[in-house]
Amino acid sequence: MHHYSPGVKHNALLGLKDLLSQYPFVIDAHLSNIISEVAAVFTDKDSGVRGAAVHLLQFLASKIRAEQIAPFFPLVSAHLSSAMTHISEGIQEDSLKVLDVLLEVYPALLTDRSSILLKNFVELISHQQLSKRLKSKEKLSWMLSVNPNRRVTSQQWRLNVLTRLKKFLQAVVDGSSEIEDEGLQEQKDSPQSMRSPICISWKVHANNQQHIQLFENGGLRPKINSSFRLR
Numbered sequence: 001m002h003h004y005s006p007g008v009k010h011n012a013l014l015g016l017k018d019l020l021s022q023y024p025f026v027i028d029a030h031l032s033n034i035i036s037e038v039a040a041v042f043t044d045k046d047s048g049v050r051g052a053a054v055h056l057l058q059f060l061a062s063k064i065r066a067e068q069i070a071p072f073f074p075l076v077s078a079h080l081s082s083a084m085t086h087i088s089e090g091i092q093e094d095s096l097k098v099l100d101v102l103l104e105v106y107p108a109l110l111t112d113r114s115s116i117l118l119k120n121f122v123e124l125i126s127h128q129q130l131s132k133r134l135k136s137k138e139k140l141s142w143m144l145s146v147n148p149n150r151r152v153t154s155q156q157w158r159l160n161v162l163t164r165l166k167k168f169l170q171a172v173v174d175g176s177s178e179i180e181d182e183g184l185q186e187q188k189d190s191p192q193s194m195r196s197p198i199c200i201s202w203k204v205h206a207n208n209q210q211h212i213q214l215f216e217n218g219g220l221r222p223k224i225n226s227s228f229r230l231r
Contacts, residue, residue: 001037006046013041013052017059027063034060035072039079042098043091050094057098061105073109076102077116084120089150092124096164103164107171114172121168124161 001012016034020027027034038060041053069076080102083095102110110117127145146154 001041006044006049009041009044009046009049010052013038013049013056017052017056020059020063024063027060028068031064031068032072035069036075039076042079042083042095043086045088045091047090047094050091054094054097054101057101061101066106066109069106070109073106074113077110077113081116081120084117085123089147093151093160096160099164099168103167103171108175111168111172111175114168117168121161121165125158 001009001016003009003012016037020034038053038056041049044050044053080095080098083091083098086092086095099110122142125144126142128142144154144158147157150157152160
């Protein structure tokens with residue numbers, strides 16, 4: 001897997017897939033090593049190696065449940081982001097194939113990192129440029145990028161990217177709907193949750209003489225994923 005020859009790495013990926021097909025119990029025992037090795041070649045300079053990695057990822061996705069791969073998914077997401085923002089057009093194109101597999105099998109895990117991936121989608125079809133008129137204020141503007149060296153036309157490339165973006169946004173919406181439905185079910189199960197306020201003493205204000213009544217929202221979970229938590 002770490003050989004300098006693309007042919008050796010390609011054969012190693014095919015051999016690994018064959019090995020795991022014959023001995024599937026090995027996947028659970030060495031899941032961390034397998035995931036890290038496969039994700040590392042998302043950005044390999046050889047297209048054949050990247051193609052073999054995508055096929056192996058498809059095979060693994062059919063064998064690994066979401067809760068099993070969840071602890072290692074930040075690593076997969078990091079390598080995916082590296083591939084999407086890579087300087088090589090071929091690696092960018094193959095990153096969309098990786099994205100297709102993850103969107104199909106692990107949409108919830110992928111949408112948890114929407115803040116990073118959405119920016120990657122934008123950078124695939126555009127670039128930032130300093131405005132000439134407002135250069136002194138360092139204001140950045142986005143412009144659609146055109147690469148005449150790409151194998152497909154710029155319009156076709158944008159269409160490929162936007163098609164995946166649509167699937168990604170749909171996965172975000174579906175995930176939010178599921179969270180909302182779960183919250184509504186919890187509200188039905190616990191109708192008494194709105195009746196008992198939580199009294200919080202805020203020592204910073206009014207010399208601890210004032211209290212704040214915080215009412216729980218009927219057991220509902222937040223509709224969107226947020227990095228902020230109420231204390």
